[in-house]
Amino acid sequence: MNNEWISRWREGRIGFHRDAEHPALVRHWPALGVEPGTKVLVPLCGKSLDMRWLAAQMHPVLGIELASLAIEQFVAAGGESSRYRQGDFEIWRQGSIELWCGDFFHFHTQQAADLGAFYDRAALIALPPATRQRYAFHLAQLMPPGARGLLISLTRAPGDDAGPPYSVPADEVRELFGANFEVTHLEDGEPEDSGWQESVWSLQRRGPRADRE
Ligand SMILES: C[S@@+](CC[C@H](N)C(=O)[O-])C[C@H]1O[C@@H](n2cnc3c(N)ncnc32)[C@H](O)[C@@H]1O
Numbered sequence: 001m002n003n004e005w006i007s008r009w010r011e012g013r014i015g016f017h018r019d020a021e022h023p024a025l026v027r028h029w030p031a032l033g034v035e036p037g038t039k040v041l042v043p044l045c046g047k048s049l050d051m052r053w054l055a056a057q058m059h060p061v062l063g064i065e066l067a068s069l070a071i072e073q074f075v076a077a078g079g080e081s082s083r084y085r086q087g088d089f090e091i092w093r094q095g096s097i098e099l100w101c102g103d104f105f106h107f108h109t110q111q112a113a114d115l116g117a118f119y120d121r122a123a124l125i126a127l128p129p130a131t132r133q134r135y136a137f138h139l140a141q142l143m144p145p146g147a148r149g150l151l152i153s154l155t156r157a158p159g160d161d162a163g164p165p166y167s168v169p170a171d172e173v174r175e176l177f178g179a180n181f182e183v184t185h186l187e188d189g190e191p192e193d194s195g196w197q198e199s200v201w202s203l204q205r206r207g208p209r210a211d212r213e
Pocket residue numbers: 002005006016017018043044045046047048064065066067070102103104105121122123126164
């Protein structure tokens with residue numbers, strides 16, 4: 001699967017990328033009440049412009065992305081950047097945004113000491129069913145009690161099991177995150193002609209149990 005993503009980036013098959021920040025982020029983030037200065041984790045970040053929006057709200061951002069091409073394209077569109085290595089990860093830093101190139105599941109709590117919030121748009125739904133529970137637990141491991149996050153998930157037409165993006169219905173969102181997070185449904189987007197429909201969720205990390213990776 002990881003190689004499949006690298007190929008997608010190499011071949012420019014990145015229909016998921018948006019040319020502007022996601023309206024649901026702009027609409028809902030302020031109400032989460034995440035203090036300016038709180039560092040926001042953006043798992044499976046691609047080259048999302050949502051990271052620039054979060055940085056403009058005075059949040060340091062830590063994005064994690066497999067494809068170095070995505071990160072190169074992101075930093076090329078901004079100002080100066082620097083690059084260094086830490087363990088399994090190559091890290092690009094540009095202003096208050098740091099982009100860790102590598103596998104999200106290899107990013108560990110010791111590296112996450114200063115994270116206080118997260119933003120998931122098209123990360124959970126990029127993962128096949130068998131990996132989603134691991135993702136939810138891993139995210140819980142990385143978030144301190146009280147941390148808040150915004151999740152933008154998606155469903156496909158009934159019976160459409162294709163992906164990515166995978167269909168992750170409301171029951172599954174609650175089941176995946178319910179053990180470690182307070183889960184609140186915020187809104188459903190307009191259904192698209194394709195049968196896809198986004199849903200927006202607010203999550204707050206309960207403490208302290210997490211386990212099961
Ligand atoms: C559907 S895209 C969404 C990107 C971004 N969140 C956005 O909204 O544009 C999923 C991204 O996750 C990356 N990815 C997939 N599996 C990953 C993993 N295990 N660790 C880090 N990145 C991963 C892919 O390369 C891809 O860029």
